[in-house]
Amino acid sequence: MIEAVGLTKRYGDKTAVFNLSFQVRPGAVTGFLGPNGAGKSTTMRMILGLDAPTAGRVTIGGRPFRQTPNAPRQVGALLDAKAVHGGRSARNHLLSLAQLSGIPARRVDEVLAVVGLHEVAGKRSKGFSLGMGQRLGIAAALLGDPQVLLFDEPVNGLDPEGILWVRNLMRQLAAEGRTVFVSSHLMSEMALTADHLIVIGRGRLLADMSVTDFISANSADFARVRIPDTEPELREKLSSTLSGAGGQVMPEPDGALRVMGLPLPRISDLAHEAGIRLWELSPHQASLEEAYMRMTQGAVDYRASADQRSGLMQEVRPGFAPPPQIPDVPQQGWYAPPQQQGPAPAVPPVPAAPGAGGVPPVPPAPLDPRIAPPAPPAAAPAAAPTTSEDPR
Numbered sequence: 001m002i003e004a005v006g007l008t009k010r011y012g013d014k015t016a017v018f019n020l021s022f023q024v025r026p027g028a029v030t031g032f033l034g035p036n037g038a039g040k041s042t043t044m045r046m047i048l049g050l051d052a053p054t055a056g057r058v059t060i061g062g063r064p065f066r067q068t069p070n071a072p073r074q075v076g077a078l079l080d081a082k083a084v085h086g087g088r089s090a091r092n093h094l095l096s097l098a099q100l101s102g103i104p105a106r107r108v109d110e111v112l113a114v115v116g117l118h119e120v121a122g123k124r125s126k127g128f129s130l131g132m133g134q135r136l137g138i139a140a141a142l143l144g145d146p147q148v149l150l151f152d153e154p155v156n157g158l159d160p161e162g163i164l165w166v167r168n169l170m171r172q173l174a175a176e177g178r179t180v181f182v183s184s185h186l187m188s189e190m191a192l193t194a195d196h197l198i199v200i201g202r203g204r205l206l207a208d209m210s211v212t213d214f215i216s217a218n219s220a221d222f223a224r225v226r227i228p229d230t231e232p233e234l235r236e237k238l239s240s241t242l243s244g245a246g247g248q249v250m251p252e253p254d255g256a257l258r259v260m261g262l263p264l265p266r267i268s269d270l271a272h273e274a275g276i277r278l279w280e281l282s283p284h285q286a287s288l289e290e291a292y293m294r295m296t297q298g299a300v301d302y303r304a305s306a307d308q309r310s311g312l313m314q315e316v317r318p319g320f321a322p323p324p325q326i327p328d329v330p331q332q333g334w335y336a337p338p339q340q341q342g343p344a345p346a347v348p349p350v351p352a353a354p355g356a357g358g359v360p361p362v363p364p365a366p367l368d369p370r371i372a373p374p375a376p377p378a379a380a381p382a383a384a385p386t387t388s389e390d391p392r
């Protein structure tokens with residue numbers, strides 16, 4: 001098991017990792033997620049004793065890595081696939097690592113076969129593609145047949161078949177009872193590979209939960225509401241009405257509103273009572289990738305670091321949420337007018353609830369992944385011209 005307690009790393013005045021506490025357990029694939037610059041590699045380097053924590057500690061099997069006896073046979077890692085002497089063949093690279101760690105030479109051919117590089121084992125690694133380099137790095141991690149494995153972005157540069165292969169390999173290693181810790185910035189990939197997720201942003205812990213819990217906590221239902229484009233002033237009125245009734249309202253890029261926390265019939269009734277015609281009222285489910293983006297973008301939003309200035313992180317204006325993936329094929333039971341040709345209309349700011357003072361932007365979705373999603377809509381919208389069937 002890997003255990004971090006209050007792990008913190010500062011580089012000068014830059015805090016790369018702050019007060020991280022988590023456990024990575026054996027017998028499962030634990031995904032380590034966060035956007036670029038979140039602190040994943042720094043954390044992995046501290047786990048492997050390559051960087052010293054500024055504060056806190058991290059242990060593998062109860063000891064710091066540097067005090068682990070016969071470490072290469074206990075812990076294997078892929079941190080940087082390019083950290084290979086390009087003039088050496090794949091086999092010679094692995095042979096030199098095996099000799100340094102007292103691992104028998106026959107193990108080299110075993111791992112070359114496992115990663116599918118046996119046919120190019122005699123070729124110099126400088127001619128390898130990115131994907132082949134990743135496979136060679138994975139072979140090096142497997143060399144000592146370790147119980148604990150760390151992989152930093154192992155699917156980088158792999159084609160779909162390679163990604164599937166890595167996914168299956170991770171799962172197999174975990175099924176053998178090993179501790180498998182895999183970093184990625186792809187939620188969609190981790191949702192398929194990992195059993196457990198640790199999500200960080202700005203070096204801080206955002207979520208530590210099973211994939212199942214993450215999915216049920218974050219795959220929130222929402223409604224899209226659209227009124228006639230000729231009545232933009234009513235859009236603000238509708239937004240205020242829905243916010244006042246407890247909904248979370250966010251503007252969509254095409255001029256519609258995204259509403260969370262209110263069932264479709266209630267939205268329909270509120271619009272009807274306010275005398276507002278609806279052109280669209282449709283149920284949707286936020287994708288996991290989108291929920292993850294929103295969660296981590298929220299963390300980046302507070303970042304006042306060189307990363308934003310250097311463009312590593314895009315500044316997010318308050319109230320902005322990434323455009324949703326709206327299905328091309330309408331779900332059964334809802335009506336939407338045909339898409340407009342040409343550029344989408346500009347999205348005016350959406351006011352908050354009446355009495356809030358001014359027109360502050362609508363708050364973004366909650367950052368806490370444990371906040372329960374709003375109840376799914378239970379019945380059909382009543383407002384014309386939507387259908388009267390249950391859209392679900």
Ligand SMILES: Nc1ncnc2c1ncn2[C@@H]1O[C@H](COP(=O)(O)OP(=O)(O)OP(=O)(O)O)[C@@H](O)[C@H]1O
Pocket residue numbers: 011014015016034035036037038039040041042043185307
């Ligand atoms: N040696 C260093 N000196 C100064 N700053 C560093 C150093 N290493 C990392 N950082 C900074 O610490 C932060 C975390 O970096 P890190 O590489 O750990 O993030 P990451 O989550 O692995 O990102 P990526 O997905 O891009 O690899 C970044 O802002 C980075 O610029």
